[in-house]
Amino acid sequence: MRVLLIVAHPLDDSFAKAATARVRSTLERRGMEVDLIDLYADGFDPRLTGDERRGYFASPYDFGAVEGYVDRLKAADKLALVFPQWWFNMPAILKGFFDRVFVPGVAFDHGPGGGLIAGLTNIDALYVVSSTGAPWWYVRLYMGDPARRQIGRGMRGVLNPKSRFRMLTLHDMDKMTTERACAFLDRVERAFLKF
Template sequence: MRALIVVAHPLEESFTHAAAARVKATLERRGLAVDLIDLYADNFDPRLTAAERRAYFTAPHDYSAVAGYADRLRLAQKLVLVFPQWWFDAPAILKGFFDRVLAPGLAFTHAPGGGLTPLLTQIDALWVVSSTGAPWWAARLVMGDPVRRQIARGVKPWICPKATFRMLTLHNMDRFTPAKGSVFLDRLEQAFQRF
């Protein structure tokens, strides 16, 4: 079983990286092969190029500029996204990963007559580990949990519709304490025992 973790945070000492490390260690202890993509360390360019956009509806789609990521995604049976929420959204670099790597010919094909046909059907779990400065009630009740909706309703159904989905979020990071972080990391370890 192979899991792919995609991390999006510019600071190596961030809580996001600590969470990714805990998830990776937990999965490896369970015997899973784990591949980790650190988008910032890779200096991933999130900008969809003019050529990529022009070719979006042309088969076969040319995703040679992101072929290494495409190959790693094809091998994944489980996908974990680890990132902070900034302004109630995923970091731009992760959105760029969606735009450039979750592309036609790799993540889906355009179905005749409209719609999309998912291609990453080998992925049986798509989980999100996130944090936000806002308290839970602001993220959910005031903003409507936009990141959860984007990934659960706007990404997963079109690339791996049968995958399980779970989102684990540490809220109120603006009032972060090491004790609060430790409790959340332990919660991640317990959750990923059943991933």
């Protein structure tokens, strides 16, 4: 079982990196192969180029500039994302990763007459670990939980139709205590024991 684990945070001493380490160790203890992509450490360029955008409806789409990432995505059985929510959504580097790697011929194909045909049917589970400085009620009730909606509805649509989705979010990071952080990491570990 191969898991593609993607983290998006620029600081090595961040909570996101601690959560990533917990996810990775949990999965490896279970005997899973973990392929870690640290977008900031890789220096991933999130900017979709003009040529990439112009070729979006070309067949085949030219994903040569990100082919290594595409190969790793296609080789995965499961996908895990770890990121903070900034301005109620994912960091731009992660959004750019989706823009440049989850492309036609990889994540989906354009259906005849419109619509999308899922292309990542090899992925049967998508788990997200996230954090936000805002309280849960503000994120969910006032903002409508944009990160969960975008990933849970949009991205999940290009995966195996029977794929499992779960998102664990630690709210109120601005008022974090060591006890709450540790309890959340324990919750993350329990979730990934069932991944």
